[in-house]
Amino acid sequence: MRLALLEKAARESRLAHLLLFHGGSALHQREVALRLAQFLNCSYTTAEGPCQECAVCRKILSGNHPEVSWLKPLKTSIGIEQVLAWQEKLYLKHYEGNYKVSVVEQADLLTLPAANSLLKVIEEPPDRTIIILCAENAEAILPTIQSRAQLVYFPDLTEETWLRGLGEVNDQEASLAFRLSGKNQKLAEDILKHGVLLVQEWVGTIRTAIAERDFLKLFALFPIEKNQALLYLQVMAVQASYPFEFLAIGKAIDELRQQANPRLVIEVLALELFQRGGSRCD
Template sequence: MKTWQQLAEIQPRVIDILMRTLQKNRLAHAYLFEGSKGTGKKDVALQLAKSFFCESLEETEPCQQCLSCRRIEHGNHPDVHIIEPDGQSIKKQQIEHLQKEFAYRGVESIKKVYIVGDADKMTASAANSILKFLEEPNGTTLAVLMTEQGKNILPTIQSRSQLLSFAPLAREPFIQFLINEGISRTNAHLLASLTTSFDQVKDLVQEDWIAQARSVVIQLMEELYGRPSQLLFTIQEKWLGTFKDKAQQEIGLDMLLLWFRDLLFAKLGNLNTVSFIDQVDSLEKQALQSSQERLSRHMAAVLEAKKQLHANVNPQLVMEKLMLSIQEG
C-alpha cells in the first residue's frame, strides 16, 4: 500500500491537484487518467477510492486500517467496481452491467466508485453507453477511466471528465518498473536511457533484439578503441544485420551517443548513472584514451550521422563515415 506522499514522488503534479481537490471536498464526478503503463494510474485510482470511502480519514490521507481501506486494498469492496477488457475490448454488456449497479443503493453506503482500465478499448457501443452516467453525474458516485491512448477516447467522454495526464516515470522508478516486468537489470538501465515509453520498450525487447543490439554496440566500441582494423567488417557483418531499418539504425546511433556519454561520466568519476552498467571496466579504460573535448566531438559526429540518416544517406556509408570521423577526431 502507498500513501499520497509516496505517490507524489512519482506523479507530483497529479497528486497536488487531487490533494487540493480533496481538501476542498470538491472531487469531480469523473476523471480520465492518461499516461503510459507503469506511471501509477491504477495506484492513484485505488488511493482515491480509499480517500473517498475511508472511515477515519486524516485530512486527505486514508487510514489504511479501517474496513473500507482494507477491502479496497484486497480488491473486495462491494461498492468499488473495476472493469477491465474482456479479451481485446470492453464490451457493451460490461457497461450495461455497470449501469445496473448505478441504479442500486450502495451496499454499505450511498457511495460508489467505478474504475475502468484501458478505457480506450471500449467498443463504440460500450463508450456510448457509459456516457449516460457521465451525462447525469451523481455526487455520491466517482468514476475513474484510465488509458494509455487518450486520443482514442470519445471527445464526448473527454469533455465530461477531468483529464489528468500522468508524466513518464523518472529514470530510477522506470528502471525498477522494467525490472519488475522481468527485464534484466543491464537491459533495463539501457532502455530507461533510450525511452520512457513502456510501449516502445515492449517493441525493443521482442525476440531479445535489445540484447543483441547492445552486444553489437559494445563490440563496435571495443574495436574502435582496441582493434580499429576490424571496424568495417563489424559494420558490414554485425551492425547492418542488426539495425535493419531506419528506426533501428537511429536507435543504434542513440546507443552510441549513450556510450560516449558514459565515457564522459567515467572521465568525471560519475559512474552512478551510466547506461551500460556492466561495462564499467571498459568505460574507464577507454575514457583514459580521450579528453572531454574529444568525446564531445565524437558525440557531435554521432548527431551529424543522425542528420545524414534522416536525409536518406546510405546507412553503411553513414556508419563508415562516422567511424572514420571519430578515429580522426
C-alpha cells in the first residue's frame, strides 16, 4: 500500500484497524505513524494534512497525547508482561481525541507468548483503535498476525534522505554509520546512538584477533552487555564477505537472542572463525 493512499484512508477515517509497517528505516516508520495519529485526531485537518498547530497535533508530536501510545522492546525482546500491561491501557475508555493509536516498535522482537497475546487483541480490537506494528522484516511476524494486517512497505531511503530525517547530528559520523550498517537504516540508527567510534574499535579488535588467530586479544572485547554484542555482531554480519562467516555470525546472533551468555557466544564464534582460516571481512 502506498503512503499517499494510507494518508488518504486516514483523512477519511477508513484505515484498517491493524497496519504492519515493514522495510525502510525505523525512523521513517515512526514519522508516518505519528502523522497518521495526527490525521486521525487533528482538530483542523486540511487537504494538505494535519495542521501541526492545534493542541492535539502538538501533544502527539511531544509524546503527551493520552490516546497515542508506544510499545517498545525491553533490551532484546517484547515479552508477554509488556503486552498484557499495554492491553489494559488499550481497553480503557477514550479520554481525549477521536482515535486511539498504538504503535508497537520492532514488532519482530515479540516473543511467541507475547505475539499470541497480541493476537487476541487484534481479533477483538477496541472501538476506534488503530494498532500499528513496525518491523524490519514482515516475515518475522507471526503468520496469523500478518494475515489480519494491512501491510505497508517502506522502500529504502537514500543516504541523503536518511540524513535529512535525523535532524541535528554530525553528518560525517552519520554517513560512516550508514556505511558500517551496509545501508541498513535501522542498524545505522543503532550504531549512531551507541557511538560510531566504539563500534569501529570493537569490530576492528575482533577482526584483528581472528585474522591473527590470537585468543588473548579477545580479552579486550569484554566485559560486554547483550545488546552491545548484538549490535556489534550485526555489523560484522553485514560486512561478511564469505558465506561461512555470515552463517557463523548469524548463528551467534540467534544464540544471543535466546539469552545465551554474550562472552561465551563471542568466544565460540571466534574459535570457529579461527578454524575456518581467519576473518575475511576486511
